[in-house]
Amino acid sequence: MRALLDLVLPLECGGCGLPGAGWCAACARELAGHPVALRPRVDPGVPCWALGAHSGARRNAVIAMKERRRRDLADPLGTALAEALAWLREVGHLDPDQFAPLVLIPAPTRARAARRRGGDPVTAMARVAARRLPGCSVVPALRLSAGARDSVGLSPQARRANVDGRVSVRVPGATIGPGANVVVVDDVVTTGATLTESVRTLCRAGVPVSGAIVIVAAR
Numbered sequence: 001m002r003a004l005l006d007l008v009l010p011l012e013c014g015g016c017g018l019p020g021a022g023w024c025a026a027c028a029r030e031l032a033g034h035p036v037a038l039r040p041r042v043d044p045g046v047p048c049w050a051l052g053a054h055s056g057a058r059r060n061a062v063i064a065m066k067e068r069r070r071r072d073l074a075d076p077l078g079t080a081l082a083e084a085l086a087w088l089r090e091v092g093h094l095d096p097d098q099f100a101p102l103v104l105i106p107a108p109t110r111a112r113a114a115r116r117r118g119g120d121p122v123t124a125m126a127r128v129a130a131r132r133l134p135g136c137s138v139v140p141a142l143r144l145s146a147g148a149r150d151s152v153g154l155s156p157q158a159r160r161a162n163v164d165g166r167v168s169v170r171v172p173g174a175t176i177g178p179g180a181n182v183v184v185v186d187d188v189v190t191t192g193a194t195l196t197e198s199v200r201t202l203c204r205a206g207v208p209v210s211g212a213i214v215i216v217a218a219r
């Protein structure tokens, strides 16, 4: 039984590598705290936040979720995301109407990369957050066309060109409902190119976006 569990449950912390549990208390403390406002180089034109800088437990967890199929990390990251969103609503940073339904739209990912990772980790994380927030839902409304490359190692200009015109809406804007607070969610922001293209595409489809939030801001 133990051997079977070892196969299923990761026995080291996804934030710091401490053996024993998938996520340790110290990393949970590191994830807590208010989100920070961001100003990406490519400006999406809506308020943007990150749970924190691209370092420590946050950074390690995002990498482990993406590259080592640590799907279990959607749980602590989604929980931290929910806490950040609840705080942003409470203080009125996110929108003037804190009682409107909140809709989380995952930033699009390349379909092939998502399949290799066993599903899109950003969507998984958003779903965890939505379960913890009253009146919140996840609508995976955006798609990235097959022509886009993995953006790792690309210059800021190349990143922008990589997603320019390649984000499309796969869920009609009408299904999101009028008056909803729409927030685009991603794991990492580097230049802001993907967030910008996502916000632009949603606006063109008649879906106004209130803001964007990511787990880590890379430099």
Ligand SMILES: [Zn+2]
Binding pocket: 013, 014, 015, 016, 017, 018, 023, 024, 025, 026, 027, 028, 057
């Ligand atoms: Zn840890």
